Structures are given as C-alpha cells and as structure tokens.
Amino acid sequence: MSTPTFSAATLPANDNVSSYAFGVELNGGRWFAQKGKMIAYYGQISFEALSAGPLDSLVASHFHSPLYAHDWIVASGSGKLLLADRGFDVNSFDLDDGNLTIRAGNLLAFEPGLELKQSIIPGFLTLLGTGRFVAASNGPVHFVEPPIRVDPQALLGWADCPSPCHHYDHSYMRGALGTARMLTGLGGQSGEEHQFDFTGRGTVLMQSSETVAADGGLLRQIEGQLGLLGTSGLQRLHQTIGARLQAERD
Amino acid sequence: MVAYDGEMTFKRQGITGGEGLRGALRRRVAGEGITLMEVTGHGTVYLADEATEITLIPLRGDTLFVESDSVMALDAGLQTGVQFVGLRGMGTGQGLATTKIEGHGTAAILSHGPAIGLQVTPEIPLSVDPHAYVAHHGQLRQDVVTDVNWRTVLGQGSGESVQFRYHGHGVVYVQPAERSGALEI
Numbered sequence: 001m002s003t004p005t006f007s008a009a010t011l012p013a014n015d016n017v018s019s020y021a022f023g024v025e026l027n028g029g030r031w032f033a034q035k036g037k038m039i040a041y042y043g044q045i046s047f048e049a050l051s052a053g054p055l056d057s058l059v060a061s062h063f064h065s066p067l068y069a070h071d072w073i074v075a076s077g078s079g080k081l082l083l084a085d086r087g088f089d090v091n092s093f094d095l096d097d098g099n100l101t102i103r104a105g106n107l108l109a110f111e112p113g114l115e116l117k118q119s120i121i122p123g124f125l126t127l128l129g130t131g132r133f134v135a136a137s138n139g140p141v142h143f144v145e146p147p148i149r150v151d152p153q154a155l156l157g158w159a160d161c162p163s164p165c166h167h168y169d170h171s172y173m174r175g176a177l178g179t180a181r182m183l184t185g186l187g188g189q190s191g192e193e194h195q196f197d198f199t200g201r202g203t204v205l206m207q208s209s210e211t212v213a214a215d216g217g218l219l220r221q222i223e224g225q226l227g228l229l230g231t232s233g234l235q236r237l238h239q240t241i242g243a244r245l246q247a248e249r250d
Numbered sequence: 251m252v253a254y255d256g257e258m259t260f261k262r263q264g265i266t267g268g269e270g271l272r273g274a275l276r277r278r279v280a281g282e283g284i285t286l287m288e289v290t291g292h293g294t295v296y297l298a299d300e301a302t303e304i305t306l307i308p309l310r311g312d313t314l315f316v317e318s319d320s321v322m323a324l325d326a327g328l329q330t331g332v333q334f335v336g337l338r339g340m341g342t343g344q345g346l347a348t349t350k351i352e353g354h355g356t357a358a359i360l361s362h363g364p365a366i367g368l369q370v371t372p373e374i375p376l377s378v379d380p381h382a383y384v385a386h387h388g389q390l391r392q393d394v395v396t397d398v399n400w401r402t403v404l405g406q407g408s409g410e411s412v413q414f415r416y417h418g419h420g421v422v423y424v425q426p427a428e429r430s431g432a433l434e435i
C-alpha cells in the first residue's frame with residue numbers, strides 16, 4: 001500500500017483528494033468554511049472570522065444565521081485548500097438554483113454563489129442558489145425519495161421537498177406507561193419511536209450511521225430560549241435534566 | 251500484534267530502546283515515551299491498532315519526523331531518536347519534542363483515516379493544521395505561523411490561527427481528521 005502523494009500542482013482542485021478529503025482551489029476568490037475543518041493548504045490563504053470588517057458585505061448577503069456565525073470562517077487568497085472532517089466521508093454537491101437543507105455540523109464549506117439560511121428544523125441549515133458545497137457523512141450518502149420516515153440521527157439533509165414533521169409511534173405514547181414516559185422522559189425507550197416524516201417530492205439524504213457531531217448551535221439555541229421559561233419552567237427543566245443525567249449514568 | 255504465522259520470537263526492547271543510555275534519558279526528559287518490541291523469525295506478523303489506518307513510508311537514508319504516538323513499527327535498519335522542536339510541538343499538545351526515525355528501511359505510522367502525502371517545493375510553501383499533522387521527511391524548514399489578533403482574544407478567531415508552515419523540499423503527511431489538541435484557538 002503506498003500513500004497517495006500530491007504536490008501543489010497535482011492536488012485536485014475542487015474535487016475529492018481521497019474519500020475523506022476535499023481540495024478547494026482559490027484564485028482570489030472566497031469560500032465559506034466551517035471552523036477547524038482545514039487540514040492543510042498550499043499558497044497564500046487567509047482565514048477570517050465572519051465578524052471581520054472587510055467581510056461585512058459578503059456576510060450580509062450570504063450568511064443569515066447568527067446562531068452559527070461563530071462556527072464559520074471565510075477563506076480567501078490564492079492557493080489550494082484541503083478540507084476534512086474526523087475521517088468522515090467527504091463529498092461535494094452542485095446546486096443549480098436549488099435549495100438544500102443540511103445538518104449544520106456536516107456542512108464543511110460552500111461557495112459564495114450560495115446563500116446560507118437557518119432552517120426551521122433546529123440544527124439544520126439551508127443553502128439557496130447556485131454553487132458547490134462540501135459535506136461530510138459518516139459512511140456513504142444515500143439518496144432516497146419521499147414518502148419516507150428516517151431516523152433523526154441518520155438524516156443528513158433534504159433537497160426540494162417540504163420540511164419534515166415529527167412522527168411518533170402511537171403505541172409508544174399510549175397508556176399509563178406512555179404518559180409516565182412523556183412526563184418524565186424516562187424508561188422504555190427503544191430509540192426508534194421518533195422519526196422525521198417526509199412527504200411530497202424531492203430527495204432525502206441519509207448517512208449510513210447514527211453518529212452525529214456535537215452541535216454547539218443547538219445548545220446555544222436552547223440556552224437562548226431559557227429566559228422565556230420563568231421560574232417554574234426552569235425548575236421543571238432542572239428536574240427533567242437531572243432525571244436524564246441519572247438515566248444516562250445508569 | 252494481532253496475529254502471526256510462522257516462527258517468531260518477541261522481545262521487549264530494553265529500557266534504552268536501542269538509543270543508548272543517553273538516548274533513553276533524552277526520551278524520558280522529552281516525554282516522548284515509546285516502547286518498542288523486537289520481532290525476529292520467519293513468517294508474517296499482523297499488526298493493528300484500533301482499526302486506524304497504517305501508512306508505510308520508505309526511508310533511504312533520510313530522516314522521518316513523527317509524533318511518538320503515531321509510530322507503529324519500523325525495520326531493524328532504522329534508528330529512533332528524539333528531536334527537540336521547541337514551540338512547534340505545543341500546537342499539537344504533544345510537548346516540546348518529536349521522534350525522529352532515520353536509516354534505510356520502512357516505517358509504519360498510524361493515522362486517523364488514510365494519510366495524504368503533500369509535497370513541498372521551494373516555490374510554494376505548505377501550511378498544515380497542527381491537529382492534522384502526522385509526519386514529515388525531507389529537507390524542510392518548519393515554522394509556526396500564528397495569526398492571533400484581537401479577534402482571537404475576544405473568542406472571534408478564525409479557528410485556524412496556528413499553523414505549521416513548511417519551506418524547502420520534502421513530503422508532509424496529514425490525516426483527514428483533527429485530533430483534539432491542548433491548544434484551541
């Protein structure tokens with residue numbers, strides 16, 4: 001087994017370097033990239049947080065997600081950039097005046113031809129417009145067509161179809177045990193009683209594992225809404241979290 | 251070692267690890283702990299470590315620099331040693347030293363995901379994220395490039411503020427994953 005070796009000239013430009021790494025060529029252009037996904041680069045490339053002054057107009061027109069702004073940077077300059085994520089499979093997709101929603105933690109980078117917005121479903125981001133983006137998945141990506149119900153952890157994203165709704169197995173909610181479960185969040189979870197339900201026309205993207213990246217955005221979103229709860233709500237949440245932590249330890 | 255066939259003997263290398271007393275002392279001071287075992291005989295030995303990828307790097311009299319955690323196996327014709335690298339190692343959270351392997355033979359190194367070799371030529375420098383760095387060899391000069399500014403201090407950094415920059419002739423091996431280091435900027 002020999003290790004594939006590339007030079008600045010032979011490193012694939014805007015294509016996969018291996019199944020697990022993607023090369024981006026910058027010729028004075030810019031790419032949005034998630035923080036910490038750059039593993040190497042040739043040439044002169046600089047990385048700026050979205051709050052950087054010169055990026056103001058770019059961010060204003062292409063990045064509409066304050067929740068995730070902290071996790072993203074803009075790469076600019078000229079050279080070739082290598083992106084990878086935890087040894088996950090990496091793939092690029094082209095959107096042609098399309099719309100695609102993707103799990104925030106799995107989106108590695110996108111061209112400024114695309115516009116990023118926050119999806120209604122927490123933890124997901126929507127890309128609109130024309131351009132290329134790079135996404136990571138644990139195992140190969142599967143494209144399926146609605147109607148379909150998918151496991152929330154295996155869902156990577158969806159394109160062109162309406163946003164999904166939650167689906168719960170009826171038998172799981174029924175009866176006294178089900179009520180107790182709903183109230184306490186404890187006991188008897190098979191882990192498969194909750195799915196996302198897709199209908200309509202479009203494509204659903206799934207990964208072949210249930211490993212998802214820890215998403216700081218979801219946590220920030222919950223934290224941001226704590227103020228709406230009031231004292232009794234906070235106490236209730238405190239109890240629920242305590243019970244969940246106890247259950248996780250057991 | 252996960253399996254072998256044929257006739258093999260396994261012998262733990264002494265505390266000096268074939269580097270002599272002085273070498274062992276250096277290693278202890280540097281915190282580049284490495285325990286090698288010597289396998290001799292005829293047949294096939296199968297080596298594996300937590301299903302990580304293994305890269306074979308042939309050495310013809312040149313020196314390979316690699317983190318001690320990433321060393322899996324090496325030919326008997328290769329010598330190991332410790333190289334002090336100063337601030338460079340801090341970026342990876344691995345300390346101030348790295349392991350060097352020199353001589354003629356093949357070294358097997360570990361990486362999370364298949365390693366990618368990136369050639370460096372004098373015209374175009376290569377910059378590497380310390381967390382993705384695995385090993386390098388050749389005539390390379392290694393600098394730490396920091397891009398720390400007031401934004402970083404405010405927690406608005408680019409997340410790529412510390413990089414290794416390589417100049418010269420050689421190959422740098424990177425892995426398609428970032429190990430969690432001690433220094434997060």
